[in-house]
Amino acid sequence: MSAAGATSARARRVRMPQLDAGERVRAAVIVVLLLFVVLLLPQLLSGYWVTVFTSVAIYSIVALGLGILMGRTGLVSLGQIALLALAAWVAARLFFATGLPFPIVLLGSGLITTVLGALVGLPALRLSGLYLALITLMLAGAITVVLRATNFPNGGHGFLGHLETDRGNANIRRPAIASGDTAYLRYTVIVAAIMFLIALIHVRARPGRAWAAIRQSESAALAAGVNVTLYKMWAFALASFLTGVAGGLLAANSGQLFITTFPTSDSITLLAVVLMGGIYSLWGAVVAGLLMQFLPAVLNNWGVPADWLTIVFGAGVLQVLLTAPQGLVYQFPRDMAKLGRLISGLAGRGRPPRREGAS
Amino acid sequence: MIEIKDLTVRFGGVTPLDHMTITFEEGTNGLIGPNGAGKTTFFNVLSGFVRPTEGSVTAFGENLLAMAHFRRARWGVRRTFQTEQAIEELSIYNNVAMVHEHSSKERHGARSEAVLSAIEFVGLAASPQTRVGTLGAGERRLVELARAVVGQPRVILLDEPAAGLPDEESVRTSEVIRKIPEERGALVILVDHDMSLVSACCRKTAVLDFGKLIASGDTAEVLRNDEVKKAYLGVEAVAV
Secondary structure, three states: OHHHHHHHHHHHHOOOOOOOHHHHHHHHHHHHHHHHHHHHHHHHOOHHHHHHHHHHHHHHHHHHHHHHHHHHOOOOOOOHHHHHHHHHHHHHHHHHHOOOOHHHHHHHHHHHHHHHHHHHHHHHHOOOHHHHHHHHHHHHHHHHHHHHHHOOOOOOOOOOOOOOOOOOOOOOOOOHHHOOHHHHHHHHHHHHHHHHHHHHHHHHOHHHHHHHHHHHOHHHHHHOOOOHHHHHHHHHHHHHHHHHHHHHHHHHHHOOOOHHHOOOHHHHHHHHHHHHHOOOOHHHHHHHHHHHHHHHHHHHHHOOOOOHHHHHHHHHHHHHHHHOOOOHHHHHHHHHHHHHHHHHHHHHHOOOOOOOOOO | OEEEEEEEEEEOOEEEEEEEEEEEOOOEEEEEOOOOOOHHHHHHHHHOOOOOOEEEEEEOOEEHHHOOHHHHHHHOEEEOOOOOOOOOOOEHHHHHHHHHHHHOOOOHHHHHHHHHHHHHHHOOOOOOOOEHHHOOHHHHHHHHHHHHHOOOOOEEEEEOOOOOOOHHHHHHHHHHHHHHHHHHOOEEEEEOOOHHHHHHHOOEEEEEEOOEEEEEEEHHHHHHOHHHHHHHHOHHHHHO
16 A cells, blocks of 8 residues: 555656756757857858858758658658759749748748658558668659759749750849848758757657657557558658758759759768768757768868768768667767766876776 | 457468457456467457458447557557567657557546556556666566556457566566456456466456367366367377
8 A cells, every 4th residue: 555655646746847957958058059050150150161051951951851750760761862852943943933932932842842752651651671762762863863854943934944045044042131141051050940849849749759659669559549651651741841941941052953963872871971970869960961061061171072971971880880879979978978087087096097906 | 348259360371260259258358378379360350450351359339340450549459569569769658648649539638647647557666757768678568558558448458468577577467467457447358378377367268279269268267178288288298
């Protein structure tokens, strides 16, 4: 009886707090970091690095989408960059065809890509693992082939909106409040933050719990009453929405779009950097964005061909899979803490620690 | 009450369930049989993972087989698995809440209370916020049990809920199972090889062998039945 009484008291005591102390600290750190990136970082960067960081923010959103699919729901997709190209096409079409405000165009591109991505996701209901990866890769190739034939809208007439002679004349417009590169970086970071918030809300709520169940055991999810088909489609739809918004941001960032920006192989690189960054964490998507856009820019700046990154990423994925499957977002703080303990240990003793029994 | 009539499942030339006819009454019912007897297949039919070739399942007057598998949880069918399937990435609370939000018609505001009451019912000592991946095998089994009892379950299917657990934890599990019908109001079907667990929990027990029902009735009598001993130990063993 007393045990039952104790558990009942515990049940009464335990309420589900919205944020515990650790989470409040984390939220505060995120807000400070965001303020730094929005307010200070653009001031500190030169023109080249402003565009690089804009790309980092955009590709972080794309990586976030893949993280939702693979890390949360267990669905492999090797077609995310092709979907990004499709989204950029849709956004460019909307920009030229309508006079809608920029945020509405972003939303429109997100929603249209959601529908297209959900259609892409249909095979996922029947396939998984290697077969799903293969199908999405083939689809990515198909999208690239079609877009190479149709080209991107550049102010021309008709459904495709592309005119060879008009090339270079019409730019995809940016929002009036963010027409300069620095202001557009700020705008992109804020939109990215909203996308991360949307993802976070999903992960923390009903869909996130359903996805976790599906990823570990579809049988357990079904037995719990989860409509597995619906939630798999939901994951594809959310990832596509995020990619759609990223496509809109990318279109306005470049001004003009070319299919060479979206090689099919980038979809594989995206998977590699998402794995390296940390597929189970939203922060992993930020690291993935940095790896995919910042690192090549650094190498270019040093005069090293960015192709070398293929080798670096290959080794990086191997390293992460062997030593820290949760990715750099977990590995880096863990190793830094170890290093800190080692240094403080050395400083405390004044000499390196020696093994017990060593003479 | 669940009435099973002529339930048959065929996979090609294999017949895991062969014209099974039985009625499960309120309370905790045992279902035993050697490996490959068709016990898990029977659970899979009730959960909707396997479509039977013929036969009917009427649970509390409703045709269970006509419902989509994910709707059965909402109707009140819950189950645990032979290989425990607690979701590692989620906390204890979220594991149970996940079932509640997909299977209960209760309003959202009542969730926290229902989930905590289920966790309390199975006697999990760890904080509800603990990630299931950090728990031991016994506690994970209790998380699965909490998922099965949350909300308003009507039929709970337990597939070897104490498999691989040390005796002490097995006893604790049996204590939880025994109080389910009275305190949670659900009919329980318990599949297990551990006869002490089945004897402790079930007044009535049915025995399957090669997909056929070979005995059913009072647990103590069923366990004394020669047919049952033969099925478990083999003809020679009983003859000696």
